[in-house]
Amino acid sequence: MTMTTALAPRDPWSVVPSLGNLDAYIRSVQSIPMLEAEEEQALARRLRDQQDLQAASRLVLSHLRLVVSISRQYLGYGLPQGDLIQEGNVGLMKAVKRFDPDQGVRLVSYAMHWIKAEIHEYILKNWRLVKVATTKAQRKLFFNLRSLKHQFKGEADDAHVGRAALSEADIHRVAAELDVRPEDVIEMETRMAGGDVALESPTNDDGDAPMAPMAYLADEVHEPTRVIEAARRDWLASDGITHALGTLDDRSRRIVEERWLKVNDDGSGGMTLHELAADYGVSAERIRQIEVAAMKKMRKALAEVVEA
Template sequence: MAMTTTTTTTTTICSTISPLKSPCTSLQPPSVSSSSSSWKFGTNLLSKEAVTIAAANEAVVLARAAVKVARDAVALASLTEEVWFDGEGGRGVERDGRSDLMFRRKKRRKRRKGFGRLEVDDRKDGQCQRLVMYEPVQSEYFGWPEEAELCLRLQDQARLDAVRRRIAETQEYEPTLEQLAKALEMKKRSVNRILCNGRESLKSITCSHRKLVISIAIDYQGKGLGLQDLIQEGSIGLLRGAQRFDPKRGYKLSTYAYWWIKEAIISAISKNGRLIRLPGNTWAMGAKIAEANSVLRTALRRSPSYDEIAEVLNVHVSTVRLHFERTKSPLSLDRSLTDQGCMTLQEIIAGPDETIPEKIIEKQLMKQELEKLLQTLSKREAHILRLKFGLNGQAPQSCEEIGRLLKLSRERIRQIKVTALMKLRRIGIATNFKAYYA
C-alpha cells in the first residue's frame, strides 16, 4: 500500500509540471530492490523541481500584472485635465488623470449631495478646455400648498420692501426696523418674522426651480452673455414672477414663471449682450428677421435677399437693410490686420471729409460769405437765424426755445425767421453759394 501511494503522487506531480518541463517518463520511481538512501534522494529531487517550477509560474503572473499596471498608468497620465469647481467653497481644485471609474464615483457622490454638473467649453489660446462646474442644482419639489405658502411669504416681503423704499425716498435714509414696524402698524417681532420667512422662501423657490431656469438659459447661449449670467438673470425673473403669482388660479408656479424667466433672459441679452446697446424695438424686429431668414434659407437652400425677407415680413426693404447694418459686430480700430501686427485697421480707414485740407478751406470761405449775407439783415433777424440753424457753433434750437430765451412768443419767432429768409432769397443767396455745391 505504501508503494502504490508513492507512485500515484509522483505521477500527479509529473502531469502538473509537464507543460513546462520535459516529459516525466524518465523519472520513474525506484524499484523495490533499490536502497532506501537512493529512494530518499529521488524524492527530494522531485520536490525541489516542483517548487522551482511553481516559483517560475508565479513570477510570470507577477510580470504580467506589472505590465498591466504600467499600461494603466500611461492611460491615466494621458487623460485630459479637468477643473472641478466645488459648489460649497466656491474654489477651483485641479484634478489631473482621473479614470472613468473615479469620474463616475465623483459624479455620483456630488449628485447625492445635491450638486449638478454643468459643462462649458472655454476656448483659450486656440485650445478647448472643458470646465466642469458643480453647483447646488438639486430640485426640491414642492406640492401646490407648499408653493402657495412660499409665494405668499415672498409677496409679504415685497410689500414690506415697497414701504421701506417709500420711506427711504421721503426721509432720504434707510428706515430702522422699529420705524418700519411703526409705519406698518405692526409689532417689531412680526416684521422680523416676515423678513426671515421671505429670505427662506426666496432660497427655497430658487433652489426648487433651478433646473427649469437652467433648461431655459441653455437655449440662449452664444448671444452675448455667459451661461452663469443667463442663469442669474433667469433666477431674477423667477422671483419676479413668484411675487406676482396667484395660487388661487390653480396652476403651478413653474407654468406661470416660465414667461417671466424667458423675458428676463431676453431683456438681459438686449441690454448687456452687445458692446453698443440697441433699442428694444430693434431686438424685436431682429427676432422676426432671424426667423424669416431661417425659414427662407431652408426653403430656398441659399441665403435670402433683403427683398425676399421684406416681402415675407410685409415691411419695407430699407427696414431690413438698416437692421443688418445696425446689428453688425463692432470692430476695434487697433485690431491688427496681419499676423505680424505691423498694420492696424485705423491706418487704412479714410477719415471724414472735414479733415481734408480742401474741405476745410471751402468751409471757411462759406462761413465768410454767410456772415456777409447776415450783415444785410437786422441784428435781431441775424441772431434768430444763428440760433435756429446753429450758425454760432451751438446746437440748433426750436422756435419755442428761442422764444423763451428772447422773451417772445413762438409764433413771433417763426414770423421773424420767415421774413429774414425771404430777404436772403431776394438778395440771391443761391448765387453766392452755387460754387460750393457745384
C-alpha cells in the first residue's frame, strides 16, 4: 500500500491524532506505511521544484514513526516522551525542507541527524536549570556516556557489573572511544550520576577494616569560599527562583510553574504542552515558545543578581 491510497488527499494530517493522547498517536503513526524509493523521490522533487506543501506533508507523515523510535532512546533523561517527539518532529520537518533527492540517499538516513540534533538541543536546555554540557566534546560525552557504561559493564565480570561507578580502565576506554580526556569523563560522570563515596568501610568477620575517608577527611564546612558558594546555591534554589519568576507575566509564570516546578501528590509533574495549549486556546508550539522566552528571561534575571 502506498501513501496515495492510505491518506486522504485533501487533509493528510487528519489521520494523526493529537500528541495529547500519546498511545493513540504512536499507534496511528506506526500504521502509516513508509514510501517506496520512487515515490519518495517524486514527492521530494515536487517539494523542491514546485514548493508543493502536500508533498511535504506526505514526506513528513511517512517518517513520523522514525521520530517515535528515536525519542525512545532519550527517555532516561526524565522528560515527557510527547515533548521529545514534538521536538523530533521539528527536526524532521527541517530535514524534509532541506532534503535533496539527487544526493542518492534515502530521507530516513538524512533525517536522523536533524531529529537527534533537535532532541539533543531540547534536552540540554531543559534537563537541568544549570547546563551540564556546553562544549562539543561535553555534548558528545553527555549523550554517549550512559550507553557506553552499559556496554562496558555488560562485557565485565559479575562483580564489576554491580559497581555503580566506572572503573579506571573503563574511564580510559570511554575517553579513547569518544576522543576526550579521562578527566572529562570523570567530570561528566560526576555531574550526571553524583556518585556516592562510602565514608566508612564495611568490617569483616575479624573486625578489621581498611582506613576509610571518614578517618582523614578535613572539615571544610566553614571554609569561606564554600560558605559563600553554599549561600549562593541556597539563594538560587529558593529566593532566586522566586525573584526570577517575579519578572514574568502571569501567563508565562504559570506555564513555567506547571512545566517545571509543580509536583503532584502521586509524584507526577504538572501540565503538558498540549494541556496548557488547550487551556489557553493556542497551539502547543506557541506554549513552547512562551516557555523558552520565559526561561531565558529568568536566567537573565538570575545572572544580573549574581553578577551584581
